[in-house]
Amino acid sequence: MPSLFFAVLSEAKPWIQKTNAKPVHHSGKFRIYKNDSMYIIISGVGKIAMALAVSEFAHLLPKEERDHMKVWNLGIVGSNQLNWKVGDFFWIHKVTDYATGKDYYPERMTKSVFGMETNLTTFDRPIAKIKTDNQFQVLNEKDLESVSLVDMEGVGFFEAASLYFPLENISIGKVISDHLEGNFCKPETVESILANLLEPLFLEWTNPLPWVTEDPFETRIWPEIWKEVKELRLTETMKHDLKKSLRFYFLRYPNTKIPMPNLEIVPKIKSKTEVKSFVEEWKKQLHV
Structure with a gap:
């Protein structure tokens, strides 16, 4: 409805x-x-x-x-x-x-x-x-x-x-x-x-929405990305904002690979300031 x-x-x-x-x-x-x-x-x-x-x-x-x-x-x-x-x-x-x-x-x-x-x-x-x-x-x-x-x-x-x-x-x-x-x-x-x-x-x-109930972003893309970055221990707000930015990129460019940061540095990120900076730089790539 x-x-x-x-x-x-x-x-x-x-x-x-x-x-x-x-x-x-x-x-x-x-x-x-x-x-x-x-x-x-x-x-x-x-x-x-x-x-x-x-x-x-x-x-x-x-x-x-x-x-x-x-x-x-x-x-x-x-x-x-x-x-x-x-x-x-x-x-x-x-x-x-x-x-x-x-x-x-x-x-x-x-x-x-x-x-x-x-x-x-x-x-x-x-x-x-x-x-x-x-x-x-x-x-x-x-x-x-x-x-x-x-x-x-x-x-x-x-x-x-x-x-x-x-x-x-x-x-x-x-x-x-x-x-x-x-x-x-x-x-x-x-x-x-x-x-x-x-x-x-x-x-x-x-007219009904034109897509099927299965959402590839929710069922496949987001779980794969989250598995790579969950050790950052994002706040719920940061997690929500990042997910929203990732979905935005996926919807706007469905046939393009989603930009990813250098995941090798994730284990080295410790402070809240470093986490916030990492996420903000990533989001900039998603809203070009």
């Missing part, structure tokens, strides 16, 4: 109406809707709210269900590209947290009726090119040179979802609502923009 995350009700409303999903009564903070075949979750605005919504939802499910669940984040974005029109839809293959400069790489959507993809930058405040009121963070053209689309939730969604769901199950899709003029979209405008995409996206959304 797949799950679909939105920031606000106006984005989710066309999907709720089409699927006839009903509110789930639970003790948590976030709104969850469900029918016989899917979940729809509304987080509220901002990356922290989205991350918390993903975490709360994930904890309601057994791991076995999460491992086979398609997880999407859909919503509106501002665009710095004037040649892209309001209503254009993009799959996201790179998300950047503007506040920290950290990059994340969702798996690419290889088969879709929507063929355009680009990068997304997540900000902590709404973005405008000109000063309108104090709610908007104003960026000049130089600041926006590397920015294609902007939102406030993408990083929170992906970072949290990647903790609970397999990376290959996670996708982000965004539709342009404005060109950073410094105006908030009316709810009815947002509903209309999302409704125009619903039919073609719904067909892709309801």
Whole structure:
């Protein structure tokens, strides 16, 4: 049963109406809707709210269900590209947290009726090119040179979802609502923009995941690698981050041998500082 995350009700409303999903009564903070075949979750605005919504939802499910669940984040974005029109839809293959400069790489959507993809930058405040009121963070053209689309939730969604769901199950899709003029979209405008995409996206959304249940990374690749490095005595956090980086490389380059460090030095590594340095250098090779 797949799950679909939105920031606000106006984005989710066309999907709720089409699927006839009903509110789930639970003790948590976030709104969850469900029918016989899917979940729809509304987080509220901002990356922290989205991350918390993903975490709360994930904890309601057994791991076995999460491992086979398609997880999407859909919503509106501002665009710095004037040649892209309001209503254009993009799959996201790179998300950047503007506040920290950290990059994340969702798996690419290889088969879709929507063929355009680009990068997304997540900000902590709404973005405008000109000063309108104090709610908007104003960026000049130089600041926006590397920015294609902007939102406030993408990083929170992906970072949290990647903790609970397999990376290959996670996708982000965004539709342009404005060109950073410094105006908030009316709810009815947002509903209309999302409704125009619903039919073609719904067909892709309801298709099952295209891979078999056996995961070669989990059953073969990771156990072999872990056997070589487990004597490093990594913390659970370091182990999780390394495994996530290794899986990322495997998904991005499935026909390429995963880069490995010089394993001969593993028995000589003793201090926590040396372990951390060893792992960080290895991760750099995996995110080239």
